Amino acid sequence: MSKELILMMHPTFGVLAVIASVWVFVEALNAREANAGRLRSASVLTAILMWLTYIVGGYWYVVFYGADKAIIKAGPWPFAHGFFMETKEHVFLMLLLLATFLPIAAWGDIVKNRMTRNLVLWASALVVLMGLAMEGAGAIVSMGVKVALLAKQI
Amino acid sequence: MTAHAEETDRTVGPTVSGYGLSYAITSLLSALLVVLKESNQAVHDLLVAITGHHWITHGLLVVILFVVLGAVLARRDTGMGGTALITTVVGATIVSGLIIAGYFIL
Numbered sequence: 046m047s048k049e050l051i052l053m054m055h056p057t058f059g060v061l062a063v064i065a066s067v068w069v070f071v072e073a074l075n076a077r078e079a080n081a082g083r084l085r086s087a088s089v090l091t092a093i094l095m096w097l098t099y100i101v102g103g104y105w106y107v108v109f110y111g112a113d114k115a116i117i118k119a120g121p122w123p124f125a126h127g128f129f130m131e132t133k134e135h136v137f138l139m140l141l142l143l144a145t146f147l148p149i150a151a152w153g154d155i156v157k158n159r160m161t162r163n164l165v166l167w168a169s170a171l172v173v174l175m176g177l178a179m180e181g182a183g184a185i186v187s188m189g190v191k192v193a194l195l196a197k198q199i
Numbered sequence: 200m201t202a203h204a205e206e207t208d209r210t211v212g213p214t215v216s217g218y219g220l221s222y223a224i225t226s227l228l229s230a231l232l233v234v235l236k237e238s239n240q241a242v243h244d245l246l247v248a249i250t251g252h253h254w255i256t257h258g259l260l261v262v263i264l265f266v267v268l269g270a271v272l273a274r275r276d277t278g279m280g281g282t283a284l285i286t287t288v289v290g291a292t293i294v295s296g297l298i299i300a301g302y303f304i305l
Contacts, residue, residue, distance in 0.1 A: 103258070132303050136299055138229055139226045142226065142265050143292065149214065150215050152215075153215040160210065161212070161281065171292055
């Protein structure tokens with residue numbers, strides 16, 4: 046498998062995890078016996094997709110990122126690594142745990158217990174917001190490589 | 200609403216509160232580990248020595264801590280109210296995120 050394909054799989058799984066978490070949020074807004082099973086399935090899907098994002102992205106980060114890091118640091122956007130990548134790689138670990146917690150919370154009494162439902166709403170909303178922040182940070186890291194390579198050509 | 204129903208409404212159950220609290224504690228400790236390993240070369244080197252990469256070790260540590268702490272707290276039943284648990288989960292996410300981002304922006 047080419048490293049470019051591995052790199053593209055990382056944000057793809059991430060976006061799908063964000064969409065699945067939006068699905069959990071919407072189901073939780075209208076939690077009833079009829080949709081409880083669907084809500085729990087979506088929460089498991091969110092966790093699985095986030096773990097795939099972690100494994101694929103982690104593999105790419107450990108094996109291939111070193112070369113990109115050197116390019117970024119020598120280019121005009123060193124903060125793309127120094128702030129965005131460093132923050133992203135560590136905040137992501139929290140996001141992974143929160144996405145893992147989501148199905149645990151969803152297996153509580155989401156239909157009759159208002160607090161459990163509110164907790165699922167908050168957890169899924171945080172997964173969405175943090176997931177979007179990760180996507181944005183990833184875009185800046187990619188741009189850091191691009192502007193560095195462009196600067197070399199000029 | 201009966202007293203039992205009110206009680207059920209205020210708490211979220213031992214498993215959910217145990218793992219929720221575990222998430223909050225693990226997130227904060229993970230953020231502190233970021234500061235520690237980035238500011239102390241010996242800690243960084245120790246994390247590298249365990250798996251070959253500091254980030255892999257860091258990830259393994261937080262996942263293991265989350266699972267173990269969650270299992271322990273779920274058995275003990277923290278008795279934490281739903282509102283307090285939500286505040287703790289959201290608060291820990293914000294504070295941990297600020298610790299990490301704040302460290303790298305300074």
